[in-house]
Every structure is written in structure tokens, then in C-alpha cells.
Amino acid sequence: MDGLNSLGLFIGSLFANTLASLSGGGAGLIQFPLLIFLGLPFSVALATHKIASVALGLGAAVKHIRSGKLNWSMTGYVIASGTLGVILGANAILFVPGRLAEAALGLLIIGLGVYSLYQPSLGQNESARRRDTKGLIAGSLGLAGIGVINGSLTAGSGLFVTLFLIRWFGYDYKQAVALTMISVGLFWNGTGALAMYAAGAEIFWPWLPILIAGSLLGGYLGAHLAIRQSNKLIKRCFEALTFLIGAKLLFGM
Template sequence: MDWINTFALFLGSLLANTLASLSGGGAGLLQFPLLIFFGLPFSVALATHKIASVALGLGAAYAHIKHKSFSVGVAVYLIFVGSIGVVIGANIVLLIPEDLAQKMLGIMILALGIYSRLKKQLGQEEVQSHRDPLGWFIGGIGLMLIGVINGSLTAGSGLLVTLFLVRWFGYSYKQAVALTMLCVGLFWNGIGGIAVAQAGAPIYWPWLPVLLLGSFLGGSLGAYLTTRYSNKVIKTCFEVLTFAVGVKLLV
């Protein structure tokens, strides 16, 4: 690409990952279609996006660790149960018709966005719930299933994790986004990226440095904004992204 298109790709990646880091997911909404728009075939765009998305988690994790936005124990729990699902998802992705799976996921994410919009006080304050052994066990199963989605589809799993943490465990949106960006953005996506590379999926290496830079800076900027804005603002960003991602997956 010439320098103008390269700069446009960087800006698109920066915007996509800033919004994702602020809302708790949805980077694939812009970055993945952007790669296809610039001429990459579907499979190449998918593999390249998955590798680049790891930098989103790295940038966001750095900012959230610096501000101590989450519990280390809960983060380890999320990484463990979700990673099991990611590995399963990476191995069964070829068994699921992609169009059907994406439409079902789109309906689910739209429903979650509508639910969050109707529940005005959801995630505004931390209200501890289901944090006993049974609650953690059931929650682990739910997160494992979301991990399967993460391992097999291109977008949406981070948004599911964010709302699951808010609704099931009673975290505020700020806490949920911080946990999602560390666990899903860095570790789940990292495992997914390794699985994609080991499967021999084609990665377009010339564009990767630009995407990694945009993803890292976007992740860092979004995480910084999360510490500055209220739960109400973050909740609104989450709902806008869920509507956009849901419609994109359906249409």
C-alpha cells in the first residue's frame, strides 16, 4: 500500500481498538471488515486480525494493571475457564456453518444490548452476587461457552464476557471491561492467535506492524478513558457497540 492507505489502515485500527477497549469488546466490527475492504481475502483477513487483536489486550492490560482495576485471582479464573473454551472453539469451528453461527451470535448480542439499555442501573455500582463456590462453578461453565465462541468466530465474545460479568457476578461496567480486556483481549485472543498460526492460516505480514501499533495504542487509549469516565458513559458505549456488532453479524 502507499502511505495514504497505510495511514488510513492505522487510523481505522486505532479507532476500532479504542472503542473496543472502552466498551469491553467489538474490535472486529471495524478492523476485520477494513482488512477485507483493503483487498485481503476472507481467510487472510481473519488470521491477520486475530494476530493483531492480541496487541489490543496488551495495551489495555498495561493501563489496567497500572491502575489496579481488577482482582488478580478473578483474572486467573477467567483466563483458565475461558482458555478451555477457546481451544474447543478453535477445533470445532469447521463443524459449524459460519453464516448460521454468526446470525445466532448477532441475535444474542443485540438482545444483550437491548437488555442493558432497559436495565438503567445495571453495572452502575458493584453488587456482589454468585461469588460462592456454586456461583463460580456455574459462571465458569458460562464463560467456557463464551470462550468457544471466541475461538470460532471473529467478533462479539468480549461484549458477551463484559455483560456476563456485570449480570452474573455483579461487577460494575468499569470492573467488567478491565477484566475482559486483560483476559479476553490478551490471553484468550493470544491463544486463539497461536491456534490460527499453528493451523497454517495465511497471515499478511506486511500489514501486521501497522495493525499491531494501532491495536496497542487503541487498547491503551481506551483503557485510559475507562479510568476517566463514569460507569454510565461506559455502559452507553457498550450498548452502542452491541447494537452495531449485532446488526453487522446479521446483515
């Protein structure tokens, strides 16, 4: 890769991961298609993106942990609830044609954006609910299902987790994004990357240093913006990404 393409890859990764860290997911909207555009086959680009996306979670985690506001018990709960689903999804995607699944997921993600758009008060203030034993058990099933999406497809699972934490448990956008970026961005993506590698997926190692640098910096920068900005702005960024990612998955743009 020449210097110009390397710079383009870094800028694309930085931009994608900053938006994802601010909104609670969606780095694959830009980073994954960029790898294909630069010449990687689909399966190689997917595995390479999965590895690099772990750095997104790491960069965001550093900032959110330093803020001192992270709910560690809930973070552990989200990680544990989705891990099995991530492993199942990462193994399944290597053998299942993904076009129909991507189109269906695109419709669902657009639905998330429409729902958020027409709920003005959604995620603006915390309203704790379903945090008892029964609610946590039921919630773990939903998170496990989202974990399958995370392991198998390239973009959108973080957005599902963000909205799920808001609707099911009553977190505001800031809290939900922080939980999502550490649980999904770091641990779910790390588990999915390891599962794909163990299942025989090929990774293009020469580009990883550039991708990791963009992901780390973007994750930290997005988390910094998420902590400083209002829930309303984060909500608007979330909605914009759902429409963009949904259109990409639905129409294959």
C-alpha cells in the same frame, strides 16, 4: 500497500480498538471488515485480525495494571475458564460455514444491547454475588461457552464476557471491562491466534506492524478513558457497540 492505505489501516485499527477497550469488546466490527476491504481473503483476514487483537489486550493491560485496581484472582479465573473453549472454537471455525452462526450471534448481541438499555441500573454499582465455590464453578461453564465464540468468530465475545461478569458476579461496568480486556483481549485472543496458526491458518504478516501499533495505542487509550469516565457512559458505549456489531453480523454489512 501505499501510504494512504497504510494510514487508513492505522486509523481504522486505532478507532476500533479504542472503542473496544472502552466498552469491553468489539474491535472486529471495524478492523476485520477493513482487512477484507483492503483485499485479504476471509480466512487470512480473520487470522491476521486475531494476531493483531492480542496487542489490544496488551495496551489495555498496561493501563489497567498501572491503575492498581485489577482483581488478579478473578482475572486468572476468567482466563482459565475460557481457554479450552477458545481452542475448540479456533479449530472449529476453519471447517464450519460461518454465515448462519454469525447471523445467530448477531441476534444474541443485539439482545444484549436491548437488555442493557432497559436495565438503567445495570452495572452502575458493584453488588457482589455468586463468588462462592458453587457460583464460580457454574460461571466457568458460561465463560467456556463464550470462549468458543471468541475462538471461532470475529467480534462480540468480549461484550458477552463484560455483561456476564456484571450479571453473574455483580461487577460494575468499569471492573467488568478491565477484567474483560486483559482476560479476553490479551489471553483468550492470544490463545485463539496460536490455535488458528497451529491449525494451518494463513497470516498476512506485512500488515501486522500497522495493526499492532493501532491496537496497542487504541487499547491503552480506551482503558485510559474507561478508568476516567463514568459507568453510565461506558454502559452507553457498550449498548451502541452491541447494536452496531449485531447488525453487521446479522445482515452482513
